[in-house]
Amino acid sequence: xxxxxxxxxxxxxxxxxxxxxxxxxxxxxxxxxxxxxxxxxxxxxxxxxxxxxxxxxxxxxxxxxxxxxxxxxxxxxxxxxxxxxxxxxxxxxxxxxxxxxxxxxxxxxxxxxxxxxxxxxxxxxxxxxxxxxxxxxxxxxxxxxxxxxxxxxxxxxxxxxxxxxxxxxxxxxxxxxxxxxxxxxxxxxxxxxxxxxxxxxxxxxxxxxxxxxxxx
Numbered sequence: 001x002x003x004x005x006x007x008x009x010x011x012x013x014x015x016x017x018x019x020x021x022x023x024x025x026x027x028x029x030x031x032x033x034x035x036x037x038x039x040x041x042x043x044x045x046x047x048x049x050x051x052x053x054x055x056x057x058x059x060x061x062x063x064x065x066x067x068x069x070x071x072x073x074x075x076x077x078x079x080x081x082x083x084x085x086x087x088x089x090x091x092x093x094x095x096x097x098x099x100x101x102x103x104x105x106x107x108x109x110x111x112x113x114x115x116x117x118x119x120x121x122x123x124x125x126x127x128x129x130x131x132x133x134x135x136x137x138x139x140x141x142x143x144x145x146x147x148x149x150x151x152x153x154x155x156x157x158x159x160x161x162x163x164x165x166x167x168x169x170x171x172x173x174x175x176x177x178x179x180x181x182x183x184x185x186x187x188x189x190x191x192x193x194x195x196x197x198x199x200x201x202x203x204x205x206x207x208x209x210x211x212x213x214x215x216x
Contacts, residue, residue, distance in 0.1 A: 028095040029150035036147035076118035126159035
């Protein structure tokens with residue numbers, strides 16, 4: 001009897017990918033970005049104004065470009081794996097700060113990639129009791145707090161988790177995404193088989209409380 005093929009063996013491997021967890025905080029009425037940049041530079045830390053390098057100069061412009069700052073790497077335990085996430089902050093003149101943690105996800109089978117996305121969501125997602133976010137914010141505000149105008153302690157927070165695949169180990173037809181490549185575990189953490197009815201096109205699915213997949 002000829003053995004049946006292993007469905008997992010037919011799935012592609014993510015050769016280049018990453019997972020980005022972001023949190024957006026309302027911290028002040030306004031932030032003096034020039035002052036914040038100067039305060040940050042006093043500590044000899046890397047940072048500067050964001051620029052759109054791939055966009056023609058006149059196609060889009062910021063009246064006051066956000067300040068992009070590099071924070072210390074953050075160790076994370078995701079399931080059985082100990083990893084290091086790169087941490088950055090973006091500071092906006094209208095009083096908002098976005099913190100970002102980027103988790104590596106190269107060289108993973110599709111199932112392993114999905115598992116890492118959901119492990120990241122469990123560890124540092126909206127409902128996780130993660131101390132990493134307040135610790136990063138406290139460190140940041142200690143450094144640039146003098147640039148905040150009318151600082152506040154608003155509980156307004158937005159949470160995003162973005163799973164990005166930049167390359168597979170083989171060509172992947174768009175029609176297989178959501179079909180042969182099961183997106184259910186990736187988007188919801190649900191491991192039951194996909195229903196027999198046609199799978200919806202959910203490559204753009206996502207919300208502030210569930211992972212979002214971007215195909216790049």
